[in-house]
Amino acid sequence: MEQMDYLKRSWAVVDLDQLDENVRLIRSMLPADTKIAGVVKADGYGHGDIAIAREMQENGAEWFAVSNADEAVGLRDHGIQRPILILGVSPVEMVETLAKKQITQVAFSLEYAKALNQEAQSKGVTLEVHLKFDTGMGRLGFYAPEGEEDALIQEVLQVAALPNLKITGAFTHFCCSDDRSESARAYVHMQFDRFQTLSRLVQEAGVPLPLRHCCASGGVLLYPEMALDMARPGIILYGLYSDPDISNVLPLKPILSLYSTVAMVKEVQPGRYIGYGRTFQADHPMKIATVPIGYADGYPRSLSNRGRMIVNGQYAPIVGRVCMDQLMLDVTHIPGVKRGDRVTVIGQDGSCEIKMDDLAASVGTISNELICLIGKRIPRVYVKGGREVGVMDSIRQRP
Numbered sequence: 591m592e593q594m595d596y597l598k599r600s601w602a603v604v605d606l607d608q609l610d611e612n613v614r615l616i617r618s619m620l621p622a623d624t625k626i627a628g629v630v631k632a633d634g635y636g637h638g639d640i641a642i643a644r645e646m647q648e649n650g651a652e653w654f655a656v657s658n659a660d661e662a663v664g665l666r667d668h669g670i671q672r673p674i675l676i677l678g679v680s681p682v683e684m685v686e687t688l689a690k691k692q693i694t695q696v697a698f699s700l701e702y703a704k705a706l707n708q709e710a711q712s713k714g715v716t717l718e719v720h721l722k723f724d725t726g727m728g729r730l731g732f733y734a735p736e737g738e739e740d741a742l743i744q745e746v747l748q749v750a751a752l753p754n755l756k757i758t759g760a761f762t763h764f765c766c767s768d769d770r771s772e773s774a775r776a777y778v779h780m781q782f783d784r785f786q787t788l789s790r791l792v793q794e795a796g797v798p799l800p801l802r803h804c805c806a807s808g809g810v811l812l813y814p815e816m817a818l819d820m821a822r823p824g825i826i827l828y829g830l831y832s833d834p835d836i837s838n839v840l841p842l843k844p845i846l847s848l849y850s851t852v853a854m855v856k857e858v859q860p861g862r863y864i865g866y867g868r869t870f871q872a873d874h875p876m877k878i879a880t881v882p883i884g885y886a887d888g889y890p891r892s893l894s895n896r897g898r899m900i901v902n903g904q905y906a907p908i909v910g911r912v913c914m915d916q917l918m919l920d921v922t923h924i925p926g927v928k929r930g931d932r933v934t935v936i937g938q939d940g941s942c943e944i945k946m947d948d949l950a951a952s953v954g955t956i957s958n959e960l961i962c963l964i965g966k967r968i969p970r971v972y973v974k975g976g977r978e979v980g981v982m983d984s985i986r987q988r989p
């Protein structure tokens with residue numbers, strides 16, 4: 591594992607074999623002819639979108655989904671040939687590029703569809719779009735109250751008549767599919783029924799919707815029967831969960847581990863303070879290790895005097911405040927700690943393990959947020975078959 595001590599500061603290891611295994615398990619949940627759109631927005635949930643998408647392109651994903659045009663173009667320009675769907679708004683100025691690179695844009699309102707079409711027409715291109723229906727998320731999408739579907743159908747017919755847009759699918763997004771409570775389940779069913787009704791009416795009105803999709807991670811795990819033509823898993827690809835309610839369906843495992851190193855060990859006498867604001871004072875002789883990772887690397891400052899890491903197979907509590915670039919650990923009880931020793935921030939060392947899902951819960955957020963916040967200063971080292979196969983280093987590779 592020596593090759594992983596990449597910069598001898600702090601780094602992440604991304605296990606591509608575990609990604610393959612997670613994709614395999616996810617596929618086993620879904621009907622055989624349901625496609626998978628690997629969601630790699632936000633730089634592949636912080637793991638590095640190119641490496642993740644390349645691996646998934648080899649091993650299972652028929653589509654990819656991202657949040658915006660730049661992410662989509664980035665994938666296309668780095669060897670991703672499968673269809674790509676943009677889930678959010680793109681500037682209309684990007685329409686020509688998207689059409690030429692065969693990237694599918696979400697069309698979420700008549701007004702936006704008209705703007706896309708106008709630009710496509712002026713550039714002489716045709717843009718493929720998936721319609722988005724807002725069935726209860728209240729975010730993007732064509733919306734119609736129950737009983738007033740006619741207005742929505744009329745809008746969709748107007749979109750279908752726009753000469754430079756081509757509708758190739760439709761989707762919706764569940765807002766509580768990772769929650770097993772009775773009322774959440776009822777809401778998911780309401781959203782799904784609504785989607786089925788709207789897409790049936792649209793198709794009856796003469797607009798085919800060849801690719802229909804509803805399920806993100808929560809939907810894949812709790813409602814695989816609602817996946818229709820394609821599923822859009824994100825967070826579970828990475829072996830993480832937005833809610834403990836969905837964590838026991840499949841034996842998915844996190845693919846990212848985060849490491850740092852001991853920079854210095856010092857003996858501290860009773861009465862001495864540790865860190866900014868003097869929030870920690872030694873009350874007995876202590877051994878303190880300074881570790882080069884901080885909130886600029888994405889480690890939450892709110893874990894000051896609260897979090898813990900693993901050093902030489904034992905838990906070491908954080909003492910004092912988490913700084914921007916460093917923090918201090920109490921290693922009094924761990925024999926032989928010295929400069930250069932590996933510190934496990936997220937992951938396993940011996941019988942000790944720190945899980946991102948637990949860390950997120952103790953901060954009062956979800957893994958989705960913390961995983962995206964791992965800083966660009968942290969190189970991502972990709973490992974496959976026990977070997978390092980690539981590194982993403984945003985600091986070293988600046989223009």
Ligand SMILES: *Cc1c(COP(=O)(O)O)cnc(C)c1O
Nearest residue numbers: 629677763806807822823824825
């Ligand atoms: C982010 C997102 C997904 C993936 O969500 P996960 O919960 O991470 O699986 C799927 N669809 C849409 C529309 C999204 O915005």
